[in-house]
Amino acid sequence: MSVVEPPPIIQPSGYACIECGYDLSGTAIGGQCPECGRATVDSLRAQNVQTPTSSLPITAMVLGIVSVVSLVVCVPLIICGPFALGLGWKAHRDIRSGAIVGSTGMAMAGMAMGGISSALLAFFIVLGFVAFTAHGF
Ligand SMILES: [Zn+2]
Numbered sequence: 001m002s003v004v005e006p007p008p009i010i011q012p013s014g015y016a017c018i019e020c021g022y023d024l025s026g027t028a029i030g031g032q033c034p035e036c037g038r039a040t041v042d043s044l045r046a047q048n049v050q051t052p053t054s055s056l057p058i059t060a061m062v063l064g065i066v067s068v069v070s071l072v073v074c075v076p077l078i079i080c081g082p083f084a085l086g087l088g089w090k091a092h093r094d095i096r097s098g099a100i101v102g103s104t105g106m107a108m109a110g111m112a113m114g115g116i117s118s119a120l121l122a123f124f125i126v127l128g129f130v131a132f133t134a135h136g137f
Contacts, residue, residue, distance in 0.1 A: 018043045030099045039098050054100035060088035060110025067117035078124070081117025084110045 015024045022035035024043060031040055063084035070078045088110030094100040095107060 002027050006088050015043060015047055018046045026106045027130030029101060041098055041101060047069035054091065054094070054102040056087060056091035056094065056100060057102040057104070057110065060091050060114065061106040062086060062110075064110040064117070072116070078117050078121050081114045081121050084114025086114070088112075088114055 009026060009028060016022065017024055017033040017035060017038055017040070018039035019033060019042075020036040022033050024033065024040050027034060027040055029040055029044065032038060033040060033043070061084075063080040067084055068079035070080065077127050088107045091100070091102060091107035092104055092111065095102050095104050
């Protein structure tokens with residue numbers, strides 16, 4: 001399964017490529033200059049443009065927080081852990097490749113917390129399985 005998000009488009013506001021000066025209006029923010037191939041994000045950052053942030057990293061971080069909090073308040077919510085891990089990984093990879101713009105810190109926070117919760121979830125499953133087989137309900 002592959003979820004393809006439509007890339008955000010640069011609004012027609014006269015931002016030019018820092019490499020060749022090409023007008024980048026209408027090109028994808030995560031894409032490249034049609035003229036010279038330079039990543040459009042480079043040009044936007046050089047001109048201090050606020051690039052729209054993908055919701056993926058923050059979603060991963062929030063799921064990670066929920067999964068960690070769930071350890072204390074409500075164990076079934078720990079199921080968010082693997083999703084936080086997966087989304088965080090995807091977000092981190094997409095940010096690195098320039099496909100999306102966002103915070104790698106949040107993506108990594110999601111991955112880290114999701115990883116901890118996933119490990120504990122696996123531990124609980126094993127624990128439950130052992131208890132189940134030992135007592136033979
Ligand atoms: Zn260019």
